[in-house]
Amino acid sequence: ALQASFACKAHNQSQSYLANNQIRSSFKVAVLGAAGGIGQPLALLIKMSPLVSTLHLYDVANVKGVAADLSHCNTPSQVLDFTGTPELGDALKGVDVVVIPAGVPRKPGMTRDDLFNINANIVKTLVEAVADNCPDAFIHIISNPVNSTVPIAAEVLRQKGVYDPKKLFGVTTLDVVRANTFVAQKKNLKLIDVDVPVIGGHAGITILPLLSKTKPSVTFTDKEVEELTVRIQNAGTEVVEAKAGAGSATLSMAYAAARFVESSLRALDGDGDVYECAFVQSELTELPYFASRIKLGKKGVEAIISSDLQGLTEYEQKALEALKPELKASIEKGVAFAQKQA
Ligand code: NAI
Numbered sequence: 001a002l003q004a005s006f007a008c009k010a011h012n013q014s015q016s017y018l019a020n021n022q023i024r025s026s027f028k029v030a031v032l033g034a035a036g037g038i039g040q041p042l043a044l045l046i047k048m049s050p051l052v053s054t055l056h057l058y059d060v061a062n063v064k065g066v067a068a069d070l071s072h073c074n075t076p077s078q079v080l081d082f083t084g085t086p087e088l089g090d091a092l093k094g095v096d097v098v099v100i101p102a103g104v105p106r107k108p109g110m111t112r113d114d115l116f117n118i119n120a121n122i123v124k125t126l127v128e129a130v131a132d133n134c135p136d137a138f139i140h141i142i143s144n145p146v147n148s149t150v151p152i153a154a155e156v157l158r159q160k161g162v163y164d165p166k167k168l169f170g171v172t173t174l175d176v177v178r179a180n181t182f183v184a185q186k187k188n189l190k191l192i193d194v195d196v197p198v199i200g201g202h203a204g205i206t207i208l209p210l211l212s213k214t215k216p217s218v219t220f221t222d223k224e225v226e227e228l229t230v231r232i233q234n235a236g237t238e239v240v241e242a243k244a245g246a247g248s249a250t251l252s253m254a255y256a257a258a259r260f261v262e263s264s265l266r267a268l269d270g271d272g273d274v275y276e277c278a279f280v281q282s283e284l285t286e287l288p289y290f291a292s293r294i295k296l297g298k299k300g301v302e303a304i305i306s307s308d309l310q311g312l313t314e315y316e317q318k319a320l321e322a323l324k325p326e327l328k329a330s331i332e333k334g335v336a337f338a339q340k341q342a
Contacts, residue, residue, distance in 0.1 A: 014262050017271055018050055024269050026053035026076075029261060030095040030134075032088075032126050033102025035059035035066050037250035038142060038257065042101065043070055043079075045258035051265040052077040058091035059102070060084055088126075092133035097264050099171075099257060100126055103143035105248040106240050112145040112203040113330065119143045120152055120337050127153040128160065135162035138264050138300060139169065142257055146170040146202040147327055148334030150279055150289055155338030166300030169264075170279030172202045172291045174249065174256035178235045179209040182228055187218050197308045198232070198277050199292045200320070201327045207233045208323055212313045225315055267296035275305070284309060287324060289331055 017023075029046055033039045034057035043057055047070050055077050057067045067081035082091035092098065103119035106112065123143050130139055135157075143149050150170035157163035179196035183189065195215045200208040209232045211225055220228070231238075239249040260276055267274040274296040282290040282304055293305040312320065 013273065014259075014266060017266055023051060026051055027096040027265050027268060028052075028054045028056065028094055029097045029099065029265075030056040030058060030091055030137075032058045032091070032098065032100045033143070035062040036101060037105065037247050038101040038253045040066055041251055041254035042099065042257050042261075044073075045254055046099075046261055047073055047077055047079065048075055049258075049262055049265065050076060051262065051269060054078045054080065056080050056082060056091045056095060058082040058088060088129045089133050092129055092137075095134045095137050096268060097138045097140065097261060098130050098134065099140040099142065099261060101142040101253075101257065102126060105250075106144070106236070107245050107247075108241050110240075112236075113148070113333075115144050116148060116333065116337075119145070119149060120334070123149045123152050124156055124338065124341060127156045131157050131160035131162045135160070136164075136167070138167050138268070140171050140257065140260060140264070141169065142171045142253065144202070145330060146172065146279055147206060147289075147330035148337070151331045151334030152338045154281065154289075155335055155342075159338070159342050164300065165281035166302075168280065169260070169301075170202060170289070170291065171257055171260055172198060172207075172277050172279050173260045174236075174253050175202060175207050175209070175232065175291075176277050177252060177256045177259070179211075179228075179232045182231055182235075183211070183214055183218070186224060186228060187220075189216070189218065197293050197305075199290065199308065200323045201289075201291055201330065202279060203330065204233055204326070205319070206323045206327045206330070208316065208319050210308055210312070210316055212311075212316060213308055222315070225313075229315075229319070263296060267302075268298055270298065272297070280304070285320075285324065287328055287331060290327075 063081045067079050071079040103122045175198040180194045184191040184194045198209045200206045263276045279291040294301045295303040
């Protein structure tokens with residue numbers, strides 16, 4: 001019963017992969033910003049994965065206690081703690097997947113772009129260390145604004161001569177998780193079956209759920225499309241306002257990020273059937289980075305799924321054109337920041 005209530009299709013695939021004893025290997029995962037609102041529950045969920053051998057927790061403060069606490073869970077992975085810049089290199093050595101939720105979250109009235117000045121520097125510094133210590137790792141960027149922090153990370157890696165576009169991901173899984181939940185509620189569907197691709201970026205109108213591509217196939221009225229699209233786009237703000245100054249989504253984000261980590265680990269382990277949405281370098285549109293469904297493999301992005309962009313409804317086509325200028329500006333802001341710092 002627990003599994004059914006917790007489940008979605010990706011989670012289910014993951015459960016069956018694990019239950020069928022197909023695991024070949026186990027992996028080292030690092031969380032940077034591990035003592036934060038996302039970092040702590042994310043570390044807990046990763047600690048539960050049988051695909052993880054070692055979990056490295058890094059933060060600028062308060063990480064010792066989190067690691068001590070977590071290390072008492074009797075799941076196989078070992079938990080190690082690392083505090084502050086002098087220990088950052090060791091936190092990253094030998095790591096297969098690096099997850100970055102370090103940085104400040106939104107307060108009511110703020111857009112994700114308002115976080116740029118602080119989080120841009122944090123992401124830059126952390127990704128420099130990734131480039132120096134584990135350049136082959138998958139990098140999952142959670143820190144907002146994702147539309148800018150992913151281009152920053154790419155530029156930093158490029159400057160260091162180690163950029164592999166197949167291994168850098170902006171984490172947009174929460175948009176998919178929200179879309180699946182809201183669509184299932186609205187259409188009275190079994191949540192476990194619902195899968196809505198979400199494309200574009202990860203802020204406001206750049207988040208574009210492709211409701212016409214919902215699986216299982218389901219029809220929406222124009223009003224339902226409008227309401228669902230706006231709710232999915234503003235879902236983060238719904239949480240920010242409900243928390244009234246205490247931050248943004250942490251628990252649902254941790255759930256979503258853990259799903260993306262698990263999918264990445266399954267791909268690294270050789271599972272040939274792993275699909276997720278993520279914000280990656282892309283040629284799907286004229287923009288250099290774009291979120292869409294991707295196929296994950298051992299080397300990262302194995303394919304970008306272009307078919308989702310074919311046969312869009314008029315509403316989706318308009319929304320796609322409307323989001324491009326904002327997404328383009330956010331990407332350029334990130335690139336300009338990284339190039340100015342170089
Ligand atoms: P938080 O403030 O609770 O935690 C952030 C953690 O980062 C803190 O423990 C802090 O000490 C740490 N930190 C700060 N500077 C650091 C550095 N240089 N190195 C390592 N750690 C550092 O914030 P929360 O709620 O965990 O959010 C983190 C980020 O995730 C925010 O930027 C937020 O906007 C973003 N976010 C992204 C979502 C997505 O869908 N991609 C969804 C929700 C939040």
